[in-house]
Amino acid sequence: MIVNADVFVKDMPGQLVGSLEPISLVNGNIVGVVHNRDNKISGRIGVNITFEVGSAEDLERLKEIWEKRDVMISRMSSVTETFPTDCLLIGDISPSQIDKLMAKAAKAIDMRSVDIRYSSKTGEEKSAAMVSVSVRSKEDVLKFNAFMMSACKRSNITYIGSVR
Amino acid sequence: MMRIIIAGFGTVGQGLAETLHKKSNLLSSGHDPVRIVAAFDSKSFAIDTDGLDPMGLVTRKANTGSVGTKKLIDGTDVLDSVEYDVLIEASPTNIETGGAGLRHIEHALSRGKDVITVNKGPLALKFKELSRLAEKNKSSILYEGTVGGAMPIINLCRENLQGERVRSIRGIFNGTCNFILSRMDNGSPFEQTLKEAQQLGYAETDPRYDIEGIDTACKVVILANSIFKRNVKFSDVSITGITSVSTEAIALANDHDMVIRLIGEVSDTVLDVSPRLIPKGHPLSVSGTLNTAQILTDLAGPITISGKGAGRIETASAILSDLMTLMGRRR
Numbered sequence: 269m270i271v272n273a274d275v276f277v278k279d280m281p282g283q284l285v286g287s288l289e290p291i292s293l294v295n296g297n298i299v300g301v302v303h304n305r306d307n308k309i310s311g312r313i314g315v316n317i318t319f320e321v322g323s324a325e326d327l328e329r330l331k332e333i334w335e336k337r338d339v340m341i342s343r344m345s346s347v348t349e350t351f352p353t354d355c356l357l358i359g360d361i362s363p364s365q366i367d368k369l370m371a372k373a374a375k376a377i378d379m380r381s382v383d384i385r386y387s388s389k390t391g392e393e394k395s396a397a398m399v400s401v402s403v404r405s406k407e408d409v410l411k412f413n414a415f416m417m418s419a420c421k422r423s424n425i426t427y428i429g430s431v432r
Numbered sequence: 433m434m435r436i437i438i439a440g441f442g443t444v445g446q447g448l449a450e451t452l453h454k455k456s457n458l459l460s461s462g463h464d465p466v467r468i469v470a471a472f473d474s475k476s477f478a479i480d481t482d483g484l485d486p487m488g489l490v491t492r493k494a495n496t497g498s499v500g501t502k503k504l505i506d507g508t509d510v511l512d513s514v515e516y517d518v519l520i521e522a523s524p525t526n527i528e529t530g531g532a533g534l535r536h537i538e539h540a541l542s543r544g545k546d547v548i549t550v551n552k553g554p555l556a557l558k559f560k561e562l563s564r565l566a567e568k569n570k571s572s573i574l575y576e577g578t579v580g581g582a583m584p585i586i587n588l589c590r591e592n593l594q595g596e597r598v599r600s601i602r603g604i605f606n607g608t609c610n611f612i613l614s615r616m617d618n619g620s621p622f623e624q625t626l627k628e629a630q631q632l633g634y635a636e637t638d639p640r641y642d643i644e645g646i647d648t649a650c651k652v653v654i655l656a657n658s659i660f661k662r663n664v665k666f667s668d669v670s671i672t673g674i675t676s677v678s679t680e681a682i683a684l685a686n687d688h689d690m691v692i693r694l695i696g697e698v699s700d701t702v703l704d705v706s707p708r709l710i711p712k713g714h715p716l717s718v719s720g721t722l723n724t725a726q727i728l729t730d731l732a733g734p735i736t737i738s739g740k741g742a743g744r745i746e747t748a749s750a751i752l753s754d755l756m757t758l759m760g761r762r763r
């Protein structure tokens with residue numbers, strides 16, 4: 269799910285980082301950070317953070333960590349649920365080929381975020397790419413997987429889907 | 433009395449003989465005593481209507497390479513030459529024709545004999561035909577040992593989960609592939625790990641049957657037909673083996689806190705064998721040679737079972753469970 273939050277941290281060195289770090293502790297991704305020094309209340313400065321977490325439980329854990337670290341949450345909203353899915357591709361693949369494939373996928377499926385990591389190619393082995401996307405619904409997860417599977421089959425790429 | 437014939441006296445056949453010897457008290461007290469009236473391997477056979485000594489058969493096989501002293505022409509001749517109640521089929525799996533095992537099973541069922549098979553080939557090719565043949569001749573065919581070895585998946589679904597609707601089953605059904613993939617988690621390359629598996633006796637000299645997903649596909653077909661009442665054959669399964677899984681791919685998965693495992697999946701609409709990404713900590717992320725299955729049911733939710741998927745005594749344990757089922761039916 270994608271969450272937008274206004275938090276207030278103490279205006280001291282290291283506090284901003286201290287408020288962002290817990291997001292990765294709960295395996296979340298930071299989408300954007302707006303740090304507004306003018307928005308200051310009793311020695312604290314406001315930070316607007318947009319981030320993605322895997323589940324409501326992760327969000328609860330994040331809130332607990334923030335509380336312990338004295339990060340005040342003043343607002344949390346625009347919570348959109350997203351459904352993450354990953355697949356791994358193995359074969360003679362190039363980044364440009366994957367980019368084209370993802371552009372095609374984006375036309376058919378509403379994707380909220382896309383992350384692609386490539387293996388560092390060593391020796392004789394075929395390249396590998398991990399494609400992680402977030403989509404709007406469970407149906408879109410199935411649609412995305414079916415799309416990738418048939419595209420890989422056509423291009424002789426091994427498709428490894430995920431079990432959640 | 434329960435008179436049995438053991439067809440195939442290799443790893444499993446011998447494991448069964450040892451198990452029957454070990455459990456002789458259990459099998460004779462309160463139940464019909466079990467008597468081995470014949471046993472045969474690829475070249476020889478032994479017959480005794482008064483019962484063969486299980487350990488005597490094992491010793492002769494070890495000393496001479498043959499289970500019997502008489503020359504075998506065809507297994508069905510042995511089946512015709514002695515009165516028996518149950519055929520235990522443990523000859524090699526043949527996924528092209530069903531091999532001798534298919535002929536043995538058809539022969540026994542068509543004469544009203546019960547069959548317990550650990551040989552997957554005949555079921556992966558002709559499940560419906562064999563079930564119909566059994567029904568027509570009022571006999572039974574049981575096959576717990578064909579899927580997951582000692583892991584009691586078929587009986588669990590058919591008996592203990594009777595009131596449930598099983599939505600899907602997905603699992604690790606091949607210990608060799610799981611051994612290879614879990615060794616690769618630590619950076620060992622595929623070829624080297626395969627050699628190691630062969631040296632440890634986990635993989636056959638010709639490992640294609642395991643690593644190309646054929647063995648898992650046979651099991652998925654058996655689950656589809658028996659648990660989901662589908663009418664499918666080996667050729668209906670979409671199969672991807674593990675040969676293209678590279679250490680780089682595994683490292684990428686690891687960066688995302690995931691592992692790669694060969695998963696067999698079956699439901700009313702799915703019939704698939706392929707390597708899959710599994711989050712670390714998920715019940716299907718297990719390492720080593722264990723088999724694990726996750727059964728998704730409508731009422732109880734997910735149920736996970738795990739056990740040794742192969743091995744002489746483990747497979748014999750599954751045969752024993754089927755044997756006890758047949759005994760229960762006779763009472």
Ligand SMILES: NC(=O)c1ccc[n+]([C@@H]2O[C@H](COP(=O)([O-])OP(=O)(O)OC[C@H]3O[C@@H](n4cnc5c(N)ncnc54)[C@H](OP(=O)(O)O)[C@@H]3O)[C@@H](O)[C@H]2O)c1
Nearest residue numbers: 440441442443444473474522523524525532550551742743
């Ligand atoms: N091993 C396991 O852990 C395991 C687990 C589950 C299921 N299974 C299945 O159980 C079956 C047996 O496996 P295994 O490991 O025991 O194999 P194995 O050690 O190779 O033994 C096969 C046995 O079958 C005999 N045989 C070969 N051709 C025959 C024929 N035409 N008629 C009668 N017997 C014949 C062989 O004779 P010789 O001794 O003369 O060669 C041998 O005794 C296979 O179908 C396998 O897929 C095995």
